[in-house]
Amino acid sequence: MQRTIKAYVYRGDTHYVAECMNIAVVTQGKTLDETIANLREAVALYLEGEDPAELGLVPDPGLVVTLELEPAAHAS
Secondary structure (H helix, E strand, O other), X not given: OEEEEEEEXXXXXXXXXXXXXXXXXXXXXXXXXXXXXXXXXXXXXXXXXXXXXXXXXXXXXXXEEEEOOOOOOOOO
């Protein structure tokens, strides 16, 4: 049983995109804060009424987010 749901956040063309790796959840937002809030809501809705054990998860799993960022430009 997995204790966490893993998600990956990256910059899309116009929005940030969040994709879960071990459940079928994808969402987006204009800002990182909005994207994370949308991800938490989408995961909660996905798990609502589901048996976490059937998804290979412990009851009330945590959410681990990996964020892809571009390096900052170096000042000369």
